[in-house]
Amino acid sequence: MDFNWRSPIVPRVGILTATWIAFGFFAFKAGDFWFALLFAGIGTYQIKLLVRDLDSSNRNIASFLDSIRFDDLSASFKTDSQDPTVQRLHGELNEAITNLRNNRKEKDADLLFFKNIVTHVGIGLIVFKENGKIEIINSAARKLLRVNRIDKISDLKEVSENLVEVFTKLRTGGRELTRIKIGEDLLQLSIYAIELTLRNENLKLISLQNIQSELEEKEMEAWQNLVRVLTHEIMNSVTPISSLSDMVEEDLGKHLERNSDQPVTKDQLEEIHLSLKTISKRSEGLINFVKEFRSLAMVPKPRMSDINLKDLLDELCQLHKKEMADANIQVSMNVSPHDLSIHADKSQIEQVVINLIKNAMQAFDRPDNRILEVKAYQNDKQRIIISVKDNGTGIDPEALEKIFIPFFTTKKNGSGIGLSLSRQIMRQHQGSLTVKSTVGEGTEFFMRF
Numbered sequence: 113m114d115f116n117w118r119s120p121i122v123p124r125v126g127i128l129t130a131t132w133i134a135f136g137f138f139a140f141k142a143g144d145f146w147f148a149l150l151f152a153g154i155g156t157y158q159i160k161l162l163v164r165d166l167d168s169s170n171r172n173i174a175s176f177l178d179s180i181r182f183d184d185l186s187a188s189f190k191t192d193s194q195d196p197t198v199q200r201l202h203g204e205l206n207e208a209i210t211n212l213r214n215n216r217k218e219k220d221a222d223l224l225f226f227k228n229i230v231t232h233v234g235i236g237l238i239v240f241k242e243n244g245k246i247e248i249i250n251s252a253a254r255k256l257l258r259v260n261r262i263d264k265i266s267d268l269k270e271v272s273e274n275l276v277e278v279f280t281k282l283r284t285g286g287r288e289l290t291r292i293k294i295g296e297d298l299l300q301l302s303i304y305a306i307e308l309t310l311r312n313e314n315l316k317l318i319s320l321q322n323i324q325s326e327l328e329e330k331e332m333e334a335w336q337n338l339v340r341v342l343t344h345e346i347m348n349s350v351t352p353i354s355s356l357s358d359m360v361e362e363d364l365g366k367h368l369e370r371n372s373d374q375p376v377t378k379d380q381l382e383e384i385h386l387s388l389k390t391i392s393k394r395s396e397g398l399i400n401f402v403k404e405f406r407s408l409a410m411v412p413k414p415r416m417s418d419i420n421l422k423d424l425l426d427e428l429c430q431l432h433k434k435e436m437a438d439a440n441i442q443v444s445m446n447v448s449p450h451d452l453s454i455h456a457d458k459s460q461i462e463q464v465v466i467n468l469i470k471n472a473m474q475a476f477d478r479p480d481n482r483i484l485e486v487k488a489y490q491n492d493k494q495r496i497i498i499s500v501k502d503n504g505t506g507i508d509p510e511a512l513e514k515i516f517i518p519f520f521t522t523k524k525n526g527s528g529i530g531l532s533l534s535r536q537i538m539r540q541h542q543g544s545l546t547v548k549s550t551v552g553e554g555t556e557f558f559m560r561f
Contacts, residue, residue: 237249286305363383485502499556505551
């Protein structure tokens with residue numbers, strides 16, 4: 113605040129100075145005791161008034177600070193003082209309190225707004241402290257878990273002990289699918305956790321959503337796609353088997369009806385032999401198809417161990433070195449950091465990477481500038497990723513949606529098992545297999561752990 117020279121304090125100080133000068137004159141020079149005593153009394157009284165006014169300002173400032181300290185913004189200060197400095201001080205204190213009061217109203221309105229959002233949002237939300245005390249549980253979470261009032265996260269053990277265990281162990285960014293039964297209903301819960309710090313207290317925010325209906329819809333869609341592919345593959349084998357069997361039966365029947373003593377000609381035998389050979393071949397193809405289907409349905413449980421990714425990818429690139437050199441493919445391999453490792457089943461991960469490398473090697477339609485990149489790294493969420501990238505023809509968007517469906521293939525001699533089996537292996541490792549492709553530019557597969 114700027115000093116105001118018009119304040120009555122200035123003449124008071126001047127008069128006070130003159131009074132004590134007069135006191136000194138009468139007391140020490142003129143030797144007039146009574147006049148000295150008079151001026152001493154006047155000077156003392158002026159000091160008292162000055163101290164009183166200063167104390168009044170200090171008390172007002174202290175009162176203002178106490179209002180802030182005890183969160184009481186109802187105080188106000190009089191602005192009718194004859195002292196312009198005091199008027200200005202009180203006016204600014206009143207303005208500060210008004211601003212604080214308005215800010216509080218805005219924050220209260222924002223808090224109410226967000227509380228309404230949390231309460232009415234369709235996703236279940238639970239916030240609890242490290243000691244398990246629940247701070248927030250919204251209506252969706254209460255409805256989903258069928259609870260009314262709970263104080264601690266451990267109270268949910270009555271609903272599901274496994275659910276409480278998942279809530280406790282999940283860390284920031286963690287996701288988990290958990291199946292629980294409440295009453296007669298089976299719920300498939302998608303759970304996501306975030307750890308927060310508020311006022312030096314550690315909190316955990318859990319969001320949970322029942323995705324049972326979505327899973328059933330996806331399951332039905334997957335079954336329809338699978339049945340469509342199975343029908344196509346089986347009919348491709350069964351139709352010629354059936355037609356050729358009918359033809360052989362018809363030829364032999366006609367021969368038996370005409371004259372059983374007449375020998376079968378060589379041409380007829382060759383035709384029957386060719387038909388039986390075709391039937392045998394298609395039957396063998398059908399058996400192989402069933403074997404492949406069985407292998408997809410019976411993926412063994414992973415045997416986990418620590419795997420150095422640089423060593424693993426070095427071995428696999430070396431394994432395909434000659435084949436890639438013969439195909440005029442330039443391969444580059446990079447692992448960052450060099451000691452990057454994963455905890456997984458080595459043989460199964462090798463199977464997935466080999467499948468992706470072989471697919472990439474078959475993705476080129478030009479004789480030169482064939483580039484294949486194999487990388488392993490950590491993304492910004494500290495997830496380990498293995499990627500296999502080529503600059504080949506790319507995958508058509510319509511086919512891209514189906515490449516993970518069992519037995520779907522765009523290759524002439526492909527089985528359609530490789531990618532679906534690879535994705536299943538990654539899921540057993542709590543990971544994922546995804547793809548990004550642009551026609552004419554190339555394709556990149558991502559193994560996320």
